[in-house]
Amino acid sequence: MPLAKFETMLKRTMGLDIQSIGRPMLERALQERRGSCGVDDLDAYWLLLQMSEPEQLQLIESVIVPETWFFRNREAFIEMAQLQPQRPLSASQPLRILSLPCSTGEEPYSIAMALLDAGLPPPHFHIDAIDISPQSLDIARQAVYGKNSFRGNFLSFRDRYFALNEQGYALSETVRQQVRFMQSNLFAIDLLAGQAPYDVIFCRNLLIYFDRPTQHQAVTILTQRLAAEGLLFVGPAESALMMQHPLTPLKAPMAFAFRQGAPKQETVKPSAPPAAAIFVPQAPAASLQPLLRSSGVRSTQSRTGAAAETLATLPPQPPLATVQLLADQGKLGEAASLCEQLIQRHGTSAAAYYLLGVIHDAADRRPAAADCYRKALYLEPMHADAMTHLAALLQTQGDAAGARLLQQRARRSTENNPS
Template sequence: MPLEKFEAMLKRTMGLDVQSIGRPMLERAVHERRDKSGLDDLDAYWLLLQMSEQEQLHLIESVIVPETWFFRNREAFNEMVQLLPQRLVSASLPLRILSLPCSTGEEPYSIAMALLDIGMPPQHFRIDAIDISPQSLAIARQAAYGKNSFRGDFLAFRDHYFALNEQGYALSETVRQQVCFIQGNLFAPGLLYGEAPYDIIFCRNLLIYFDRATQHQAVTILTQRLAPEGLLFVGPAESALMMQHALTPIKAPMAFAFRQGAPRQDAAKPAPAAVFAPQPPARPAPRSAAIRTAPSKARSAADSPPLPQATLAQVQLLADQGKLDEAASLCEQLIQRHGASAAAYYLMGLIHDAGDRKQAAADCYRKALYLEPAHAGAMTHLAALLQTQGDAAGARLLQQRARRSAENNPP
């Protein structure tokens, strides 16, 4: 049985563009779920999918590979607390914040820790965290994490808010009670029906899984849920898309933040500590992990798996010889075998570019930026593609980011 029906179902139910994950991953997920369901063929499994919403969710969870950790892309949390005094001028307490998709909870809990660290009283903010995966939400509600959820050099928050036990690092109840987890689909008509708009929305690294039309639909839904002049944080590879909507970029390198509404002059940012008077902690509190300055390199080496350089060189050699299809196939095998990496996706993008497969090239450059936000090569080539597609504003934004990346990370 061909996989087109399964592709169409995933597109209909969750907006997934199968090209974003690759058909081999879809094929593997479908066969794994068929085997776990105890069925002999894909026709029988297809019938099961039509009858079981639970099995649809299992298949969705099989094709979604959550990759998250606490204070991922730290600059977004920095900017959130810096902009908070301006946001409170037009917001009514409690401050309403949305994290979607929230995956296994690291992002919404990071938001809560960042706000608590600047002295915001718990009763002054509420975080709704939404994800399509019941399995991810179960992990989030349990709030016990392994070492992979703590990356980078700034981990003082772990000592302050977590206790190590037999299950891992257990999050304190003070943080847990600030987050309400909800199982839901961004495209479900009744999602958040009747809820007041949100002052801040984090929707990072979701849009890269959609085709262009679905991306614009998703951004429209998000802006409808955003309060006037509310703040929207997106992923590194998604910022160019925001320029095509009524959103104004905030001048904060690597934060990928946008404001609802037309451009206006930003007032000077007051220090967050002047807004709330923190209560003296029972023990000395470490400086907030959210407001530390990250090292000059945007990502540590531990953030992505090691690459077999000899294999990459072989891919490059095939491409240089004009064997683009062979090079693309080998590069895809590399990603499947060793995991996603910015270097591999960037090389795949160059191969598609050379083969005049512009949309596939753009998708690969976006994935490279998802894994390495400061990848200047991916930014430059994606900007060139956007320029040819008539998206001058998006191209200009990426070019500016590429220049900043080169200045901040000299060779």
């Protein structure tokens, strides 16, 4: 098969499972690069590819489609800022954080802003950010962003850390100096050679592009670079994979966070709360208040006076947080069953169908996941997260045009209907 050698090369260099993006996307990328290089056919382009590392990177640029924005999945940043290591932090022993892949820089810069808002002095933390794409890294180092990098209604961080100029929103030097960018990839032989382990690693929405053996290899590499008791953050569809490794899930809904080390055996297993229970989040640390305000997370630290009145006005909610916790812990069957029970008892809702779709996604039940995302969109046509996840599934099925339309709708939704 003419494409087989290109597929093998991409898997060897970046771990890419071609099924994750679909062969039509690879075919389009090859034709685009062949035309740009002025060669007659794919055989001639293959020979050029073997002799040119820059062209290999150009091909990789053509097949990867980064989708990122500041404080994407805010819960992960809140959890990261709250759960700092037990050891004292100082300029000589700073908190060490890795963001991989870092894309165009929104994630590592969000980490920096979250820690600054939590009151951590700049000398007390350092962030390494790695990506395979030189083009993405150039954008990250310039640190000037357009409006698509800012989504949702909680954008107070933009006023604190960015200045608007003719090119866009320029990030402050205070944040930029906390991040060191490097060009590499997860499977590079010399990746982070000689570097001390990291207290926190963000590796979100990368493993979904690998086949199962490569996924397990990737998790092993990550845990080898994670300090004892260190935290690993992954994407929603990747949490089930973590349970097959010596990692302990944190009880933090929608953060998809895991601590280094196998779960401890519990002598008494707590029973699940009843289906009619109402989830009330735990009070956050006081140092996190600026971040929580900018992220739109309610504090329940005080339940008297005005705070009690506010809580009293909140409508009862079905315990979707319980479903989230089960999913975070890798108990996908239980999570799906409970979510379906909630839909039967409390009626259909976009939030429930979206969450059920994420669970099916994590269990690699893609048709069921797509069905749930579509049901969520039927109930709430501008549900941006459902559109984003459905777009990713369409991409794997080779429907690049459909995926692109959904991504555009999702961007318009977050810009026009901030939440």
